[in-house]
Amino acid sequence: xxETFWTYLLIVLGLFVIVVxxxxxxxxxTSEEDYYLTKEVMQAAMIDSIDYGVxxxxxxIRIIKEKFVENFIRRFSESVNSIKTYKIEFYxxxxxxPKATVRIKTATSxxxxxxxxxxxxxxxxxxxxxxxxxx
Numbered sequence: 001x002x003e004t005f006w007t008y009l010l011i012v013l014g015l016f017v018i019v020v021x022x023x024x025x026x027x028x029x030t031s032e033e034d035y036y037l038t039k040e041v042m043q044a045a046m047i048d049s050i051d052y053g054v055x056x057x058x059x060x061i062r063i064i065k066e067k068f069v070e071n072f073i074r075r076f077s078e079s080v081n082s083i084k085t086y087k088i089e090f091y092x093x094x095x096x097x098p099k100a101t102v103r104i105k106t107a108t109s110x111x112x113x114x115x116x117x118x119x120x121x122x123x124x125x126x127x128x129x130x131x132x133x134x135x
């Protein structure tokens with residue numbers, strides 16, 4: 001009888017470890033994916049939104065706010081997973097010198113812990129980007 005309880009304990013412990021590993025993998029995978037995606041999309045959107053008329057006339061690098069937001073949302077939506085819901089907020093978009101701060105909020109998948117409790121974690125990624133040149 002004693003060996004049977006040990007077997008049940010090992011099975012329950014194994015299931016618990018598997019669930020915890022899945023939760024941690026989802027949390028770190030989503031966070032890392034959001035960071036690198038935001039970084040690449042921000043860089044490309046800032047380069048795409050450079051105002052070349054001002055650059056040709058005065059030699060100053062300047063971005064257009066509306067074009068940056070449009071490019072960022074388009075590129076981000078083309079690259080994300082359609083299963084999750086994202087909330088994108090823009091802060092401190094300066095045209096000259098080119099600087100932008102983006103906050104992206106998403107959540108992990110829901111895991112049911114018990115019959116009446118589900119667990120999910122909010123993931124917030126905040127990234128600031130400055131476009132610089134070498135003079």
